[in-house]
Amino acid sequence: MSGRLVRAVAPGGPPVRILVDGVEVTAYAGESVLVAVLAARNALRRHEFSDEARAGFCLMGACQDCWVWLVDGRRIRACTTVVAEGMHVSTGAPADFPRHD
Amino acid sequence: MTRVAIVGAGPAGIAAARVLSARGAAVTMIDEGRRPGGQIYRQPRPGLPLDIETLLGAEGENYRRTHAVFDDLRQHIDYRPLTLAWGVEDRTLHTIRGNAAATVEFDALILATGATDRTLPIAGWTLPGVFTLGGAQVLLKEHGCLIGRRVVFCGSSPLLYLAAKQYRAMGAEIVAVLDTTPFGAKVAATLELAAAPRMLARGLGYMGALRRVGVAVHHGVELRAFEGAAGVEAVRLRSRHGDEITLPCDAVAVGFGLKPETQLAELAGATLAYDNTFRQWLPRADADGRCGGNVYVAGDGATVGGAQAAALTGELAACAVLEDFKTAVTGIDRAHSRRQVARLRRFQRGLARAFAWPTDLIHNLADSVVICRCEGISAGELRASIRADFGPREVNRLKAITRCGMGRCQGRFCGLAAAELTARTLRTPLEAVGRLRTQPPIKPIPLAISLAENSAAAVRDETSAPA
Numbered sequence: 083m084s085g086r087l088v089r090a091v092a093p094g095g096p097p098v099r100i101l102v103d104g105v106e107v108t109a110y111a112g113e114s115v116l117v118a119v120l121a122a123r124n125a126l127r128r129h130e131f132s133d134e135a136r137a138g139f140c141l142m143g144a145c146q147d148c149w150v151w152l153v154d155g156r157r158i159r160a161c162t163t164v165v166a167e168g169m170h171v172s173t174g175a176p177a178d179f180p181r182h183d
Numbered sequence: 184m185t186r187v188a189i190v191g192a193g194p195a196g197i198a199a200a201r202v203l204s205a206r207g208a209a210v211t212m213i214d215e216g217r218r219p220g221g222q223i224y225r226q227p228r229p230g231l232p233l234d235i236e237t238l239l240g241a242e243g244e245n246y247r248r249t250h251a252v253f254d255d256l257r258q259h260i261d262y263r264p265l266t267l268a269w270g271v272e273d274r275t276l277h278t279i280r281g282n283a284a285a286t287v288e289f290d291a292l293i294l295a296t297g298a299t300d301r302t303l304p305i306a307g308w309t310l311p312g313v314f315t316l317g318g319a320q321v322l323l324k325e326h327g328c329l330i331g332r333r334v335v336f337c338g339s340s341p342l343l344y345l346a347a348k349q350y351r352a353m354g355a356e357i358v359a360v361l362d363t364t365p366f367g368a369k370v371a372a373t374l375e376l377a378a379a380p381r382m383l384a385r386g387l388g389y390m391g392a393l394r395r396v397g398v399a400v401h402h403g404v405e406l407r408a409f410e411g412a413a414g415v416e417a418v419r420l421r422s423r424h425g426d427e428i429t430l431p432c433d434a435v436a437v438g439f440g441l442k443p444e445t446q447l448a449e450l451a452g453a454t455l456a457y458d459n460t461f462r463q464w465l466p467r468a469d470a471d472g473r474c475g476g477n478v479y480v481a482g483d484g485a486t487v488g489g490a491q492a493a494a495l496t497g498e499l500a501a502c503a504v505l506e507d508f509k510t511a512v513t514g515i516d517r518a519h520s521r522r523q524v525a526r527l528r529r530f531q532r533g534l535a536r537a538f539a540w541p542t543d544l545i546h547n548l549a550d551s552v553v554i555c556r557c558e559g560i561s562a563g564e565l566r567a568s569i570r571a572d573f574g575p576r577e578v579n580r581l582k583a584i585t586r587c588g589m590g591r592c593q594g595r596f597c598g599l600a601a602a603e604l605t606a607r608t609l610r611t612p613l614e615a616v617g618r619l620r621t622q623p624p625i626k627p628i629p630l631a632i633s634l635a636e637n638s639a640a641a642v643r644d645e646t647s648a649p650a
Contacts, residue, residue: 086312086414086434090353091327095230112228117326124414125311131559135413137311139556139596141318142222143215144299144444146591146627147556159627164217 085121086137101153101170109165116141116148116160119171126150126160127173130181151175184209185508187501188276188287190268190447191295193221194245194490195482197253198497199293200260202515206505210260211287213268213278219253221297222317223490225324226250233327238349241385245490270623271451274477277623284632291477291504294448294466295497296484298441301463302338303545303600304554304562307409308437316438320346329355331434335418337361337406338438339538344389346436347398357398358432361420363439363541365403375533378526382489406544409435439540441487442599446625448485451478457614460535461487462542463599464618470521472500479503492527495520545603554604555597557590565601569608576609577617578602591627594619 093110100107102119109118116138119126125135127150138148141161148160153170160171185208189196192214200210218226224246227233236243263280268287270277276287300315307313314322314330316338322328333356336347347357369376376383393400403423410417410429418430445466449455453466453474465486472479481500482493499520502512548554550563568574568585575581578588578601587601588594594601598619605616 086331087322088329088332088355089327090323090329090355091231091233093327094232095228110230112230113326117322117328121328129309129559134309134559135311136309137414139302139309139313139318140299140315142299142315142321143626144592145315145556145596149591149627162215162217 086124087117087120089121098165098167100165100168103171103173111165113165114161115150115158115163115165115169115171118165119150119160119173123173125173128175130175185504185510186211186288186290187293187504188213188289188291189293189295190276191221191297191482191484192216192219192253192262192264193223193295193297193482193493194249195295195297195484195493195497195500196221196293197249197256198494199295199481199501200256201252202498202501203504204256204259206510206512208505208510211289212260212262213266213276213287214262214264215267217265219262219264220246220250222321223493224249225321227327228325231327233324235324238324238352240348242490249494267624267626267628268447269625269628271447279628279632282629282632289477290508291479292451293472293479293481293497293500293504294451294484295480295482295493295500296444296447298443298483298487299595300438301440301442301540301599302437302596303439303541304548304552304597305406305409305437305544306549306552307411307415309553309556310409310411310415311413312411312415312433313409313435313437316340316342316346316436317441319436320349323349323353327353329353329434330436331432332356333358333432334434334436335359335361335430335432336436337363337404337418337420339363339541340438340440341386341389341534341538342438343436344386344393344400347393348389351393351396351398357393358418358430359399359401360393361404361406361418362400362402362538363404363406363544364537364539365423368539369402369537372533372537375529376537378533379530382530440535440538441483442595443484443487445484446593446621448474448478448480449621450623450625452476453478453480455618458486459614460532462540462603462613470499470524471503471517472496473503473507486528486531488524488528488531492524492531495524495527499524542603542607545600546607548604554600555585555587555590557592557597558586560585560587560597562604565604566608569605575605577615578605578619579617581605582619588619593622593625
């Protein structure tokens with residue numbers, strides 16, 4: 083599928099290129115990581131305890147369901163973090179991160 | 184000079200800051216948002232050509248006015264956006280921005296923390312594409328984005344109708360509006376709803392507008408499941424006539440009213456009291472928002488009342504602070520404001536009846552349905568724990584045993600359902616099983632933090648005029 087979210091307004095603002103699992107995705111300055119990823123993908127991450135795909139829920143920084151990894155090892159809350167040029171988002175945990183299930 | 188810390192930059196926080204700043208108090212405003220406005224008056228990101236005032240319709244004028252107030256205020260207060268207030272003790276607020284920690288010393292603390300959506304567990308509610316109703320609106324306001332192309336709006340809330348109308352105006356196909364409360368409940372609540380006739384008329388207008396353009400609106404439905412493989416593909420429901428219906432869609436917005444963010448009030452020492460209309464625990468406060476000590480609450484974080492009540496209670500809390508710190512309050516008709524607030528809150532109580540929280544939906548959940556999204560704890564696990572010998576009799580014990588409510592959201596999205604399920608399983612009143620106690624930090628903070636300077640200069644933000 084293309085993306086889950088639909089940009090209903092001409093995006094406006096300069097494009098920002100990010101990587102999602104190594105694939106380039108075009109976003110726009112000021113967009114959240116959640117918008118950037120979900121406009122191109124079905125989901126944001128895998129749930130730690132079940133392997134379910136998750137795509138966030140509250141979209142306002144309360145439910146904490148949209149925390150994703152960056153390839154550099156940081157973790158960010160996708161709905162409240164703005165995209166930056168070259169940011170590399172990983173929808174999975176790093177290979178050496180311990181599994182919970 | 185009285186030092187007042189305000190947490191939250193929605194209509195309540197902004198109104199409080201205006202009153203205090205104009206009367207010489209030193210105001211520090213802590214805002215988790217990137218820009219002021221809270222959730223209701225969330226601003227489009229810079230550069231997005233979205234006509235927000237038109238989108239907001241009847242609320243557009245209040246949006247414009249609230250932001251104009253903030254713009255006038257900006258240079259007179261210490262505004263700290265993107266900053267989480269994660270804890271409070273005595274006269275100190277603990278904050279973090281990115282990984283820069285800071286403290287804010289205050290004489291008085293006004294908590295205008297707002298609310299999130301009240302949700303309940305439904306089979307499939309963790310599927311990608313299922314979002315909260317408020318979230319669906321926030322996404323539209325800030326990013327001009329829709330949660331999907333073919334959207335079902337469901338739950339029990341007057342905002343279902345408003346959000347569906349906004350989504351339709353922005354090009355979404357509205358598959359249906361599914362309201363779990365029977366239409367009769369709305370008629371029965373008319374007397375209380377008449378406390379705010381203009382708002383009642385506006386709500387009826389949204390319903391009528393949707394029907395006129397052919398949007399299917401169903402009352403009294405039972406939501407059975409959100410279904411799909413990689414993401415939501417359909418909503419399965421039982422109509423009020425008992426028919427099983429499956430509606431294909433690619434997104435769902437679900438909400439059952441609002442849930443005040445009371446965590447900081449609790450940590451600051453406010454007493455939380457059980458409210459049977461909302462079936463929630465709310466900070467106990469006088470008509471002006473005094474919780475005792477130096478703590479004040481305003482807006483939906485105190486009691487859900489809507490944006491107009493939020494601004495009025497923000498003003499009242501600010502006046503209470505001034506009065507308690509021996510500053511004369513003139514030019515504000517507080518008696519009038521209190522009457523308005525009482526009327527608007529009566530209206531909200533009517534709404535709570537007209538759009539009921541369907542507790543039976545929780546009790547009828549299959550054992551396999553996930554209650555705690557963070558930890559992945561199912562209804563069956565909770566029931567088994569409660570029914571075991573020496574099983575938990577209140578929700579904090581339930582949390583300790585099952586991990587329900589122990590995850591990153593700290594029970595924000597499972598706590599109410601877990602309490603309902605516990606009470607029903609034990610056949611005790613809801614208030615007897617208590618509520619999940621708040622622990623700081625109230626949201627996740629990084630382990631690696633640095634100490635920032637406690638000054639406005641250390642905090643760069645997008646609302647400052649370029650130097």
